[in-house]
Amino acid sequence: MSEKQDDRNILNDLFSVINKLILVMVLLIVFMVALPLGYYISNLPKRPKVVLEDAPAVLAEVKKIVQEYWIAPDVSTISDPTEKETVEYGRELIAHTSKYLGPNGSVMQISNGMNCQNCHLQAGTAVFANNYGSVASLYPKFRARSGAVENVEKRVNDCFERSLNGSALDDNSKEMKAIVAYINYLGTNVKKGEKAAGSGFKDLAFLDRAADPINGKAVYAGKCVSCHQPDGSGLLNPDKSEYTFPPLWGKNSYNDGAGLYRISNFAKYVKYNMPIGATHENPQLSDEEAWDIAAFVNSQARPHINVPKDWPDKSKKPIDHPFGPFADTFTEKQHKYGPFKPIAEEQKKREAAAALANEKKI
Numbered sequence: 001m002s003e004k005q006d007d008r009n010i011l012n013d014l015f016s017v018i019n020k021l022i023l024v025m026v027l028l029i030v031f032m033v034a035l036p037l038g039y040y041i042s043n044l045p046k047r048p049k050v051v052l053e054d055a056p057a058v059l060a061e062v063k064k065i066v067q068e069y070w071i072a073p074d075v076s077t078i079s080d081p082t083e084k085e086t087v088e089y090g091r092e093l094i095a096h097t098s099k100y101l102g103p104n105g106s107v108m109q110i111s112n113g114m115n116c117q118n119c120h121l122q123a124g125t126a127v128f129a130n131n132y133g134s135v136a137s138l139y140p141k142f143r144a145r146s147g148a149v150e151n152v153e154k155r156v157n158d159c160f161e162r163s164l165n166g167s168a169l170d171d172n173s174k175e176m177k178a179i180v181a182y183i184n185y186l187g188t189n190v191k192k193g194e195k196a197a198g199s200g201f202k203d204l205a206f207l208d209r210a211a212d213p214i215n216g217k218a219v220y221a222g223k224c225v226s227c228h229q230p231d232g233s234g235l236l237n238p239d240k241s242e243y244t245f246p247p248l249w250g251k252n253s254y255n256d257g258a259g260l261y262r263i264s265n266f267a268k269y270v271k272y273n274m275p276i277g278a279t280h281e282n283p284q285l286s287d288e289e290a291w292d293i294a295a296f297v298n299s300q301a302r303p304h305i306n307v308p309k310d311w312p313d314k315s316k317k318p319i320d321h322p323f324g325p326f327a328d329t330f331t332e333k334q335h336k337y338g339p340f341k342p343i344a345e346e347q348k349k350r351e352a353a354a355a356l357a358n359e360k361k362i
């Protein structure tokens with residue numbers, strides 16, 4: 001062999017060793033990068049699997065959140081200072097009526113010491129607590145009790161004369177203007193002609209039996225007496241300017257022409273609002289208890305109002321209006337305490353027959 005060839009062989013060997021070394025290093029690098037990368041990828045957060053069976057529950061949850069009840073607009077955001085002052089005075093009169101217009105009222109003495117807010121909770125803004133959300137949008141409206149189209153002033157005075165067993169405010173008085181301005185302001189976020197969700201009272205199913213005042217008395221003794229007192233006369237605050245706990249019967253309570261004297265209204269109000277702190281989402285009375293307490297409280301003595309012109313069309317009387325004459329043959333007692341289902345069924349039949357007769361005329 002020549003010397004040259006020897007050299008080449010050595011070089012070849014050297015190259016092949018270097019090649020192998022490079023290969024090993026490349027493989028090493030690939031492993032060092034690929035392994036952690038693979039590990040990283042395999043640990044990336046996985047997209048949660050949506051289980052189809054959960055869908056209705058999820059939807060119900062979403063609906064609950066989106067379910068909208070009317071929310072009163074914020075009085076403090078009114079930009080016009082004169083309007084703001086009027087509306088705020090109106091709210092004050094609703095919340096603390098007695099201080100201004102009660103037996104020792106600073107402006108006039110025209111009512112029994114109750115506050116509008118006693119029955120229209122949180123100055124008429126609370127859900128299913130008889131709020132004023134739908135007044136601006138639905139008045140003036142026809143009301144069967146008077147048989148006439150009523151404006152907001154008339155409706156406000158109805159509560160002064162009946163719920164507050166007092167006398168009407170002059171439509172042009174500063175106080176009436178403020179109350180109406182406040183009630184109308186509350187309705188600014190409700191479209192004309194529409195009802196605000198959660199306004200007025202929440203429905204309550206009829207019982208199959210008559211409401212029972214004796215059972216109601218027992219429930220009253222357990223759940224209401226601590227605030228409203230054994231004789232139902234409530235509790236005045238120390239300076240006697242308004243009630244801490246308003247009366248439920250007796251001379252300072254609402255009279256027998258008031259909305260709350262109908263036991264369906266009373267039962268709906270207390271079912272979803274009493275004892276104070278209860279709400280429609282967290283009621284504290286069973287349906288039976290609510291109806292029975294309503295029967296008990298509304299069978300106690302209270303002021304009488306003479307309103308012979310109420311319900312000029314007697315067929316339009318609500319089924320629990322307790323004074324005849326009626327368009328049916330049920331007794332006053334059944335109209336007062338129930339059972340109401342048979343009366344409601346007959347009323348429905350009567351209305352259907354009347355509608356049919358009307359169609360034939362046309």
Ligand code: HEC
Nearest residue numbers: 114115116118119134135155156159160163254259260265
């Ligand atoms: C003893 C409870 C009670 C008091 C106090 C009371 N109200 Fe009422 N008010 C009711 C009831 C019950 C109704 C609903 C009656 C019905 O639908 O038959 C009502 C209805 C109304 C309505 C109509 C609401 C609507 O959506 O149609 C207005 C307005 C109103 N009251 C204003 C007042 C004002 C103003 C005062 C204070 C001067 C007042 N109320 C005090 C019980 C009360």
Ligand code: HEC
Nearest residue numbers: 117118119223224227244245246247248270274275276293
């Ligand atoms: C812890 C005290 C408390 C208890 C217990 C309580 N209430 Fe009331 N109730 C109040 C207060 C306070 C108001 C007035 C709310 C306001 O002005 O904001 C009120 C208002 C009322 C009203 C409307 C105003 C009126 O005087 O006519 C009725 C009706 C009523 N309560 C019935 C009941 C019934 C029925 C029970 C028992 C199931 C009951 N309450 C239990 C504190 C209580």
